[in-house]
Amino acid sequence: MPTIPREQSHPSGNEPHRARRMAESFGVDAERYDRARPRYPDALVERIVAAGPGPDVLDVGCGTGIAARQFQAAGCRVLGVEPDARMAGFARRTGVEVEVATFEAWESAGRAFDVVVAGQAWHWVDPVAGAVKAAQVLRPGGRLAVFAHAFELPPVVAEAFAAVYRRVAPDSPLNVRPAGDGRPPERALTLYQAMFATFADGIREAGGFGEPERWRFDWEQAYTRDEWLDLAPTTGALTQLPPDKLAEVLGGVGAAIDAIGGGFTMPYATLAITAARIGAA
Template identity: 70%
Template sequence: MPTIPPERARLSENAPHQHRQAAESFGSDAERYDRARPRYPDAMVDRIVARSPGPDVLDVGCGTGIAARQFQAAGCKVLGVEPDARMADRARQLGVEADVATFEAWDPAGREFDAVIAGQAWHWVDPVAGAARAAQVLRPGGRLAAFWNVFELPPDVAEAFAAVYQRVMPDSPFNLQATTKQAMDGYQVLFSKAADGIREVGGFSDPEQWRFDWEWSYSRDAWLDQMPTHGALAQLSSDDLAEVLEGVGAAIDAMGGSFRMRYTTVVVAAARTGAA
């Protein structure tokens, strides 16, 4: 059974999984999170399902069950694991069974799965301990698939939003005027950590990256609805958040009230090898 290599068990202090308070802020408005956050391309769901040996799926960091419900619609039986009880409660209300725990501490109680997925969540998991736990619960040939949505604001939209952020949040770490390549380079750090964790643990095929490009149209109200679900904004004071939303709303109004967003969904995937 793959295990955590002791010499690699201690990870960087800057690793996102060591700052879970940001992830656990999302549950403060679980209904908004579920309503406003983008879904994932059907082609991605279909590929993961097709590459898995059966229909039993474990959704790590399932949140409100956004990805889980897409996999259910594709014919899968899904169990979620979610550290925030508020998010797990919302997932259950929407038809997804969910255990409340961090993935590293979760007790599988002998349960096995054909796929372990994580949508917009694997960076909150210790990449080595997480891969070891996934190997523990996956059947031979089962698929570990962690995926993220990377968005690209149109240049004129990015410029308008950046001006608002700079005024209200001058210390924000987000560069809204970054190019697609720069945005993808930033996410590539997450992809590499996920793949490295899988390789360290062993018991998997060499990780692959799959890419899916798609677009989505946002109205003014739809974009403002999802903004507070992002970590940096979720931790703003109510006054600062209101100022950001007012400024961004005015910018969208000036563009005609809507814009199209380009998304790239990237999957880091590997198959469980060897005996269970």
Template identity: 65%
Template sequence: MPTIPPGQSPRPAPEPHQHRRMAESFGVDAERYDRARPRYPRALIDRIAATRSGPDASPGRAPGVLDVGCGTGIAAQQFEAAGCGVLGVDADARMAELARRRGLPVEVSTFEAWDPAGRTFDAVVAAQAWHWVDPVAGAAKAARALRPGGRLAVFWNAGQLPPGLMEAVADVYDRVLPDSLAARQWTASAVDGYTALCDKAADGMREAGAYGVPERWRFDWEWTYARDEWLDLLSTTGVHTTLPPAQLEEVLSGVGAAVDAAGGGFTMRYATVASTAIRTGSA
């Protein structure tokens, strides 16, 4: 265990947005990411799309929605289906290229460095991505890009494995990746973890000083996974995108065996949690 030299304080743990290697690792297999990642509840999409920032404003006006960390365009496609014009911003050119092939305009940049260039939007959203953005700088940048009355909405899918399978999967990680973030995630509540991210996002909105009182939204739903569908998804998440191939294969083999023992599939209970606030001020 490292020791701290006399007279020095321990360094605080880096914030998620400072983990740039992981933040920009998801494009290693953009096709898999796009295929495997879950979508978002229609009720959430519709509620954001209903935002109006004035008598002539509508998220249906192109582009009415700015999608931060748009990835391959998963959420953007849902907003487009709801009648919204969408512009994406993503730091990973590989993810952006796949989204562009589907017709989504994407600008490659971290959000903190992105230039609105005088453009304004009715809604700024981030789906499973705001933890890769500095919460205060991001909220301030979003305020610059929002019309007065527009909405900033950041949201995450928090999934919980069924009891029994959760313990079996945790055993795999304890064996293959002991003391890792990946191992700890199976012993903690996913909803609690993402609720903490919502709290941090709301604090950023308050500190930016350009929003009304932040609101918390929650949408509960379920999805059933077959074994291979779950392993496909697992390969696209967090720590797994940066594992050496042999170690990733050992994890997937162990998790696959656990799912097989549970009947070859399972139903995941999801809660999609969101922090959202309205841009105040006048045009």
């Protein structure tokens, strides 16, 4: 789940790939990350596989291998590229082949792929250099597909999170103002759509691809208090907090969830930008 800094509220300032400390902070608890993070809709995986010319998939920023394992289950051969050795090590233990590198610096050694995917990761890649690299390693007719989950917490939970986060990390550059603060409820989705517009612009600028397509998959997931508090520390806003401040944030959020009955149902929109490789390899 991308965490969008304030300066990214406009696509022209969208350069989270330069925030390497945060980009490589998620491996602090790789086991929790893999356990708590939501999977991707089966319909998304099936559509990507059907749109590619073959089974060879390169998973950029594969993390612990969540998406990679889903593509393996769909019959694909998957190679992951992941800059965090802790995340890569976990993915390997689950049966995913992974090479440790940022995508921009990764060496393909002449290998070619039918599909390049990035789940919850393309915002950590330079949008133009990443698309150029994808075009270089895709076979003609191959497909680049980048995707992520957009979601809105219930207003009372989002407000509790924002209040306690501002208290424990007042100097954080992260934009954590919640739904329910006077902004439209689609605010998070609007920010994600702007980020995905930047991805599409990067694909166009890179060349070698047809016009990017936008896909969207809507779904829901129910969370108990404990399930959400297990997931929350894997998000970019919290991966770098010291234990005492993290505990304070989770305490405030947990109390808010208790106040609404001990759980909630989260509406998700999984967004994707995808484009086909055209021309010679």
